[in-house]
Amino acid sequence: MTRLEGRLSGRVALITGASRGIGRAVAIRFAREGADVILVARNQAALEEVDDEIREFGVTASLVPADLTDFDVIDRIGAAIFERWGRLDVLVANAGILGIMGPLAHTSPQVWDQVIAVNLTANWRLIRSVDPLLRSSDSGRAIFVSSGVSGGRAYWGAYAISKGALEAMVRTYAAELAKTNACANVINPGATRTRMRAEAYPGENPDALKPPEAVTDAFLDLAVPECTRNGEIVTL
Ligand code: NDP
Numbered sequence: 001m002t003r004l005e006g007r008l009s010g011r012v013a014l015i016t017g018a019s020r021g022i023g024r025a026v027a028i029r030f031a032r033e034g035a036d037v038i039l040v041a042r043n044q045a046a047l048e049e050v051d052d053e054i055r056e057f058g059v060t061a062s063l064v065p066a067d068l069t070d071f072d073v074i075d076r077i078g079a080a081i082f083e084r085w086g087r088l089d090v091l092v093a094n095a096g097i098l099g100i101m102g103p104l105a106h107t108s109p110q111v112w113d114q115v116i117a118v119n120l121t122a123n124w125r126l127i128r129s130v131d132p133l134l135r136s137s138d139s140g141r142a143i144f145v146s147s148g149v150s151g152g153r154a155y156w157g158a159y160a161i162s163k164g165a166l167e168a169m170v171r172t173y174a175a176e177l178a179k180t181n182a183c184a185n186v187i188n189p190g191a192t193r194t195r196m197r198a199e200a201y202p203g204e205n206p207d208a209l210k211p212p213e214a215v216t217d218a219f220l221d222l223a224v225p226e227c228t229r230n231g232e233i234v235t236l
């Protein structure tokens with residue numbers, strides 16, 4: 001099958017949370033634009049379904065069925081990508097969890113630790129692991145996914161706090177990348193029809209929300225070599 005020519009032809013992209021929702025839509029879109037993709041999530045069967053969809057675009061998908069709270073796995077990802085591909089051009093750090101909504105004082109330490117681990121620490125560990133690859137790309141692009149509650153919101157607990165800290169982390173990283181060919185930005189996708197959104201708003205009619213495919217343009221714009229933005233929060 002001939003590889004489709006697109007805005008990401010010949011680029012290699014790592015996408016976390018690629019088994020469903022926004023990450024899955026971004027993975028399929030990037031593959032359609034010609035990128036070889038490395039897909040991370042826990043659900044291997046769901047990753048294989050994404051792989052099946054991508055195959056028709058003539059690109060390669062590498063599946064990494066892993067829990068991002070297994071930080072040793074993240075530490076090995078950079079070296080594994082270098083061995084297999086010799087490069088990484090785009091990181092989409094999208095995986096996230098909501099945790100349990102409720103008053104901050106009632107948040108259990110287990111939920112707190114899990115939300116901070118997935119939404120914040122795993123993304124920092126990813127930066128550590130793939131930073132040399134992004135810097136050695138002719139145009140490394142890191143994209144992180146935040147939320148409209150990142151400034152803090154009653155009853156959104158560790159989730160809101162993790163996203164606020166994530167934005168501070170990306171601004172910090174972006175400033176450090178300022179004199180390089182790499183850049184780092186944040187997307188706040190807004191209300192999108194996914195499992196997480198349904199968890200947060202169980203009474204809502206999902207048909208009233210935009211589908212994950214509707215947000216992929218914004219990810220693509222921040223992933224292409226021509227992107228000149230750095231340290232920005234792009235709100236959809
Ligand atoms: P989903 O719940 O549909 O998808 C979450 C993804 O993260 C899944 O692929 C899941 O895969 C993966 N994931 C969760 N925990 C782990 C883990 N421990 N290790 C590896 N992968 C993990 O959510 P969305 O698509 O809605 O969310 C994507 C991002 O968008 C999140 O960062 C979210 O905070 C953000 N966002 C979403 C909004 C919305 O309205 N949907 C609004 C604002 C922000 P698996 O279970 O297979 O591991």
